[in-house]
Amino acid sequence: MLPDHATRSRMSGAGKIGLAALTLTGCGGPQSVLNTAGSDARVLLTMLSVMLVGLVIIWILVNGMMLFFNQLQTGAHEERYARYLIVGGGIFFPTLVITALLVWGLSIMPDQRAPGDGLRVEVTGEQWWWRIAYWPEGAETPVIAANEIRLPVGQRVEFDLKSARVIHSFWIPALGGKMDMFPGRDTRLSLEPTEVGIFRGQCAEFCGASHALMAFHVVTMEPADFDAWLAAQAAPAMAPDGDLARRGAAIFAEQGCGACHAVRGSDASGQVGPDLTHVGSRLSLGAGILAPTLANYMAWIDHTGDIKPEVEMPAYDHLGDDELTALATYLMGLK
Amino acid sequence: MSENELNHDEFGTGVGTLMWITLAPWIWAFHFTICYGLTAILCEKAIPDGDVGTLRLVLVAVTVIALAGIAAAGLSGWRNWTEGGLLDKRGETGLGDLASRNRFLGQVSVFLAVVSFIGVVFVILPILMFGSCR
Amino acid sequence: MIDDPFAAYSGTNRPKPEGIYPPTEEMLSEPVDPQWKAACEDRLRKAWIAPKGLAYFTAVNNDKIGAWYSLTALFFMLMAGVLALLMRVQLAVPDNTFLDADRYNQFFTMHGSAMMFLFAVPMFEAISILVLPAFLGARDMPFPRLSAYGFWCFVIGGIFVMGSILFDAAPTSGWFMYPPLSTEAEGIGTDIWLLGLAFIEVASIAAAVELIVGVLKCRPPGMRVNLMPLYAWYVLVVGGMILFAFPPLIAGDFLFELQRGFDWPFFDPTRGGDPMLWQHLFWIFGHPEVYIIFLPSIAIAAMVIPTVAQRPIVGYSWIVLSAVGVGFLSFGLWVHHMFTTGLPNISLGFFSAASEAVVIPTGIQIFVFAATLMVGKVQKSLPMLWISGALAIFVLGGLTGVMLAIAPFNWAVHDTYFIVAHLHYTLFGGMIFPVIAGIYYFYPFFRKGKMMSKTLGRWSFWLIFVGFNAAFLPMHYTGLIGMPRRVYTYGENVGWGWLNMLSTAASFVIAAGFLVFVWDLLRPKRDFEIEKRNPWNAGTLEWSHNVPEEQWGVRSIPHVTSRYPLWDQPRLVERMDAGRYYLADTEFGYRETLITSVLDGQPMHVQRVTGPAYVTLLAAAFTGGAFIFPTFGWYAPAIVSGAFAIVCVLYWLWTATAQIPEKPTSDVGLGLRLPRYASGPDAPGWWAVWITMLGDATAFASLIFGFFFYWTANEAFPPPLAEHADGALVAAAAVLVSLSWGATRGARWLNRHDHVPAAQAALLVACLSSALCIASAYGAVADLRPTAHVYPALICAMAVWLIGHLGLGLIGQGYCLARSLAKRLTPIFDADLANVTLLWHFITLQALITCVVIGLLPGWMT
Incomplete structure (x- = not known):
């Protein structure tokens, strides 16, 4: 998974x-x-x-x-040894160790x-x-x-x-x-x-x-890599590349995905769910739980609730395999 | 009733005497509450990111008073513990007479004062070490 | 009346103890007349006989209630253990689908809640009810019907909460129920948790009250505070901790349920509320709770170790210091459960420091045990094996606790399996193992001479010990490599699979160990041989109980002059059996025990204790209704049920408490005559009221804390343009409550000085003022809209709290008036009035503070 x-x-x-x-x-x-x-x-x-x-x-x-x-x-040992043990082991030793540890622990808190x-x-x-x-x-x-x-x-x-x-x-x-x-x-x-x-x-x-x-x-x-990456993220989404991706974009629009998700540069501007402008560039799908493969994209859209119980996104199980493929291809292309 | 008949004031002498041994930990508790309460109020309301100099001064003063109180509690306990005899009677806190009971209460007060003293010193460390509320 | 035995006495001149005390050796050596002895035994047997047939369940004897209580707690523990096993199966492999998310969340919530509220704390109360009177040479607990009531409340509440899992309706928000997740949770799970457990918390406080009074007032003559068995010291400390720890949670439950039921926004940030308040209130309870569980179990070790070493404990005072010190310091630790909530570093530092400081008194106990073994001649035994296992596990849990108290390290591992491992190490080592040690040790006491199997005991020890370490030691590492707690599944590639598999496999080894133990505990032992009365050769009084069993507890209450009377006072048991000591007889066939003074255990009076009754069962059932019906939103039935509960309790008080005795004093033996009635601070009932109200005041203080908390947490509190309580009516309430208090106090004085009609008039005035005060408190807040913002909500909540207390106070005043009119409350016999006056001190204090907080403070704050 x-x-x-x-x-x-x-x-x-x-x-x-x-x-x-x-x-x-x-x-x-x-x-x-x-x-x-x-x-x-x-x-x-x-x-x-x-x-x-x-x-x-x-x-x-x-x-x-x-x-x-x-x-x-x-x-049996003599009783005075018992008293040494209680005072030494119960008071002196822990007080020393704990004072040192506490001072060390407190000293690193401001830096953190x-x-x-x-x-x-x-x-x-x-x-x-x-x-x-x-x-x-x-x-x-x-x-x-x-x-x-x-x-x-x-x-x-x-x-x-x-x-x-x-x-x-x-x-x-x-x-x-x-x-x-x-x-x-x-x-x-x-x-x-x-x-x-x-x-x-x-x-x-x-x-x-x-x-x-x-x-x-x-x-x-x-x-430097970070700055370049951030600049790329700030840019609007890439246009769908290829027929399949274009068909996916159309399905995305007609299924109303944009009501919840934003894809900057398209009409989709929903704020309820995650921003998908560059979803295809991410290392995972579904908040760190799925590898970003075509099959996983399709599975996620098809039955969200089975993968993530009680998730707010509804399952789009009325879509056929070819529609799911198109949608997934479109999303994966949003690098 | 015989010689050691006491005034049966259960509320005053009875539980009162018993509670007296917890004087030092009560001081610890009050000291702790003052430190926590003042810091919480000042850091939330007055100086979220600011300097804690004044707070530090106030809490150090409170700490000195608390330590003095604990020392006094310990000293009074020490007197009870060693009363009516030399130090060699210290161990005998388990006998069925009045003196032994007093020695026991004194001894426990001293021990509790020691632990409370350490507790108060520990609690004051953060205010000495940190310069801000962050 | 011609021969009124009380003619010589009056309200200001009451019967006093007379005669010889302490007894001399000569008196003790005097032989007892065998005929008289046999007659006494007959009378005692008759008085203490347990009811038969269906009425068996009306029994209130501490050995019955204690046994039922502990077996019920054990049952809930096994249920919660089964939940743990099911969770372990789900976690055994990555991406498992054995349990779905919702069911897993129900299971972990119930596992934690049941282990804490239905097992650990009740088990302490159960064992204490079972053994404490015997440690103290008392016949029974001071309020047997209160124990029974507490037990039945526990059974009803426990079945209600635990049963929810069978209907797939259990709470799912974790055992600390953090809002807003829990306030927004759908279904009745959260309400079951809140109301069911609040109900059990009330039962716990009842038990704490009884245990504290038991330790303070029901010791044998001569047992000064420095001679008490260490277990009694721990009970005293833990009882006190319950009084200060549980009420904040009850106050939190109160606010929480007001939000769940009526949408008062205490934890809703959009309307000024703050989920952090719950975290504070929960952990002010939750951390002391850990020590409430741990200390009594260590107390068992403190009883076992001197027996094993065959010598008195070395450093008795050190143990007392340790118990008291831990009791105090444990209240300064709660924020270490909240180190990652973004509080200021300085605040975290205070709690980090206190969390480290508590290590010192905790550690001392272990060194005292080691020192005692060091100077003794150790006899190897099964209980000691369990104690050694306990220490091995607990020390590791304690040391990881030292690490966790360092705030920055806590930031790294908080809410991970490292914590899961840590808390199970402290609880297995600090509770499960010592309690099992205690069961092996005390079994011959519980079953009067029968022993559990040594072989099976060793088997279960090694299974549980090895299984436990194999299951939980790896969890430290699982947590360090990133596994958060409370996850129902995890992926393959994070590398947690083999560790979880190991933990799951080992958890079944633990379960096997428990099976062996439970089988050994419960299997029929009818044909077992009866061993010696004191098989371990221990030194404390519980081993003086008769074998075979007699219902009377102790045959006669001894005069004690040592910490280990069975070792140091020769012929003590023989004289107890002979009825040479105190209260060897029951003059009127009543159940009686001896009340002694707090510090020195001087005999003060003879207390009649209550016997079996159906009314306690009914009271528990109706109280259950009052708590359970609101879960389903049935408020009207709940109110009716609550009213019936009050009627039952009043009937029980009227018929069984503060009864006017047949004669002023009784001969209790050894030349001592003691009064048969006490009121005010001499009476255990007065102490019960005092202690209960101390807990109540703590809950009230938590509400006040809430007020100041919202003030610091909100930009503006009260918010601009807020509606306030009606100032004039608040002032009127303050005046009326003062009047009612004055009239109650006056009534007590007048009654005691023989002005009975004037006292009755004063009580009437008090009742009227209380009723008017309720009306004005209601009127003061009637126009506020508590759903709008947390400010009016808190004002209204405090008014509800106040009205509830005034209602209780009014019932008390009416009860005294009725008792006086019925001539059951007279100038000499005024315990009820003394108790109600005490109650009113607390109510008045709370009422006046409430008036200041809702009437004056908001003006100063804006």
């Missing part, structure tokens, strides 16, 4: 990502805290490693002690919430997809996209997080921590990608029937 993912392969240029070329590398896959590609995530990983070592040592000491007193010791360097990305959680608007520094109007986030490496990006109806949580494990998205309350997050690659993010706060199916891809790019 999910497209091949992968991480950390150098990319030649914007918009030319061949999925087949990507391989699964690194530790734990595309959505892993352990597979870091951002400065915040790296700090958290260091912290995790140190705490994990401490955890293992303390666990062995405490349980070793219990095992010894339970099974191995031959006779540092203000961004210019680019702002507004992400709105919908049931169950992501509405995305890029606001480059000084921009008056945003570049609208959906269900995929591309970021330039080497700069801190600010995320303005909102939600339409229910609470969601925005999370890209490879880049840093997560932040909840509330209706009627704005939250913010800032992340600094440091490595080029393709990663996966997912909604972390339970948000209804298809909570499990609300993901997105994150593509980190060299700044």
Whole structure:
């Protein structure tokens, strides 16, 4: 169901990502805290490693002690040792360890919430997809996209997080921590990608029937590639190329898809569902859950609700296979 | 009734004395509530991204008072714990007489003061370390 | 009357304890007349006999109620466990279709809700009701019918909530029910959750009240606070925590249901509401809840370990410190469930700090246990095996908790399977394992001399222990590599497949372990040999109970001078059996127990405790109706049912509480005569009112917190051009409530000083003022439109709260007036009036604060 993912392969240029070329590398896959590609995530990983070592040592000491007193010791010890044990193990040792850990933990908090360097990305959680608007520094109007986030490496990006109806949580494990998205309350997050690659993010706060199916891809790019890509995204949609695609565009119009979806440069200007202007350039379909193949496009339009329970988009199961093929071809052509 | 007949004021002396040992944690709780409440109000209403200098000053003052209170609670507990005898009587908090019961209450007050003291010091760390509400 | 036994007494000169106390060794060694002893035993047996036939279910004895309670909780736990297994099957392989999204969401919601509300907390109450009186050498709990009422409420509410899953109507929004997802959810699932569990929360508070009073007032003579069994200390702390933790959730439920039922927009951001308020209220409950579950289970370990080490616990005071310290600090942790909600860093820092600080008192307990084992001669036993397993698991859960309390690390793993692993480690290690240890340990006490199987016990231990670690240890990693919690499926390419398969396979090993345990627990043991009375050679009083079983609890209530009386007081059990100690007889054939003073356990009076009755069952059923009918929008039947519930409770109070005794004092043995009646702070009932109202005040404080929360969260609160409560009527309500309070207080004084008609007049004035106060409180908000904005909604909610309390207070005043007219409340016997006066202190305080908040504050804020 999910497209091949992968991480950390150098990319030649914007918009030319061949999925087949990507391989699964690194530790734990595309959505892993352990597979870091951002400065915040790296700090958290260091912290995790140190705490994990401490955890293992303390666990062995405490349980070793219990095992010894339970099974191995031959006779009772003197009572004053017991008092040393309680004061030393119960008060002194934890106070020292925890003070150090707390100071360290607190000290990294301001950095993790540092203000961004210019680019702002507004992400709105919908049931169950992501509405995305890029606001480059000084921009008056945003570049609208959906269900995929591309970021330039080497700069801190600010995320303005909102939600339409229910609470969601925005999370890209490879880049840093997560932040909840509330209706009627704005939250913010800032992340600094440091490595080029393709990663996966997912909604972390339970948000209804298809909570499990609300993901997105994150593509980190060299700044120049990113600028080129963003300029391409800002442009209106390409005209349908070929008869099949043109027929698809006609079906798109006559089925009323434009009431919910926008395809900039055509009559479709609906705001209810994801913007489809460049849907064909995205790495996934249905908010990070399907590989963008012709078959998947057709299946999605044909029976949305079976793939994503309780989704708002109706199933267009009255369309024949040839109509679905045309529609899918048109959409896939919207690079 | 015999020699240790007490005034049966269950509400005052009874539970009152028992609650007295929790003085230090109550101070912790009040200190915590003041820190949280003031920060929440100021960061939401007054200085969302601004400087927290004044807040820091106020909370440090509150902390000093709280620590003094906890120290006093601990000291009074210490007196009860060691009252009527030398330090070597410390362990005997489990006997069936009045003195032992008082020593026990004193001892628990001291322990709770120690934990509350650490708790208050921990809670003040963020306000000392952070410069803004972000 | 010619020989009125109370002629010598008056309201200001009441019967007092007289005679010798404490008893001397000489008195204790005096032999008991065997004939008298046999006669006493007959009378006691008759008084404490459990009802037979259908009336069996009217029983209120703590051993019956406790056993039913714990078996019911176990049943719900097994149901919730089955849900977990089904979820594990769904997650075993990627893209599985075994369960659909909706059913999976129902299952995980019910799994969490049932484990928390229908198993963990009720199990604490059940076990405490079962064992606490025995620890304290008491005959029963102070209010047996209240335990029965709480239990039946639990059964009705539990079946209602759990049964919804069979009708595909269960809630689907997760056990913390975050709005707006839950407020917008279709169907009645959310309402079932809210009302069903609110009902059970009320039952929990009832149990907490009873347990606190039990520990404070029903200890044996001589058991000072420094001699209490550690379990009693934990019960006291946990009871107190329930009083401060559950009410915020009840207040939250109240607001939530007003939104669900009447569209008052408390959590709707488009009308000034804020979903964050629910998160605060839920977690102010939710985090202490974790410790409410954990502490009583550790208390079981604190009872088992001295027995295993065959010596008194080292560092008794440390354990008390630890319980009390955890009790306090646990209220400063709630925001660590909300670290990713975008609160200011400084606020997060406070909660991070407090979450780390709680590690210290928690850890101390473990070191005290280790120290006790270190200085003792350890006897290996099955309970100790389970305790060791508990510590191994809990320590890991605790250490991952230390990691999670660091806010930035929490941002990385919050809401992932790392959390799922962490919370199951703390709850298995902190609750399941110690409770099973406790069941093995106390089984010979529950079943009076019969033991569970050592072989089966070892089998179930190793199955559960190995299964648990194989299932949950990998989940830490599953979470780190990105799997969020509460997903009903996942794709193939994220690499979570094999880890989930492992967890699923291991979860069936856990289930097998539970099967072995439950079989061992429940299989018939009629032909088992009866072992010794005290098979583990423990030192605490519960092991003095008669084998084979007698219904009276303890034969006579001992004078205690040690923490481990069975070890330190030679011939104690023999003398208890002989009826040498207190209350060896029941003079009038009543069920009685001894009430002692809070600090030093000095005998104060003889308390008559209530026996079996149908009215408690009826009261529970009608209370159930009042909570269950609104789920379906049937408000009229709900109100009728609620009214019947009140009638039942009044009947129960009228016929069974504060009864005028036959004579002023009774000879309780060992040369001591104690009064047979108490009122005011001497009486357990007065304490019950005090404690209940403390919880009630906490719920009220949560509403006030809500008011200030909306003020900080909204740009303008009250909003510009808002309608306000009618100032004149608010002022009138304040005056009237003060009048009603003054008249009630005056009535108590007048009655006590023998001015009975004047007291009755004062009570009448009080009733009238209360009724008028209700009218003016209603009038003050009658014109507001609570659906328009959260401001009028909150004003109206506070008015509803106030009117409800005034109504309760009015019933109390009317009840006292009726009792006085019926001559059941006299200058000497005025417990009801003392309790109602206390109730009115709380009501008046709340009413005046409400008047200030709805009448004056909005003016200052704008």
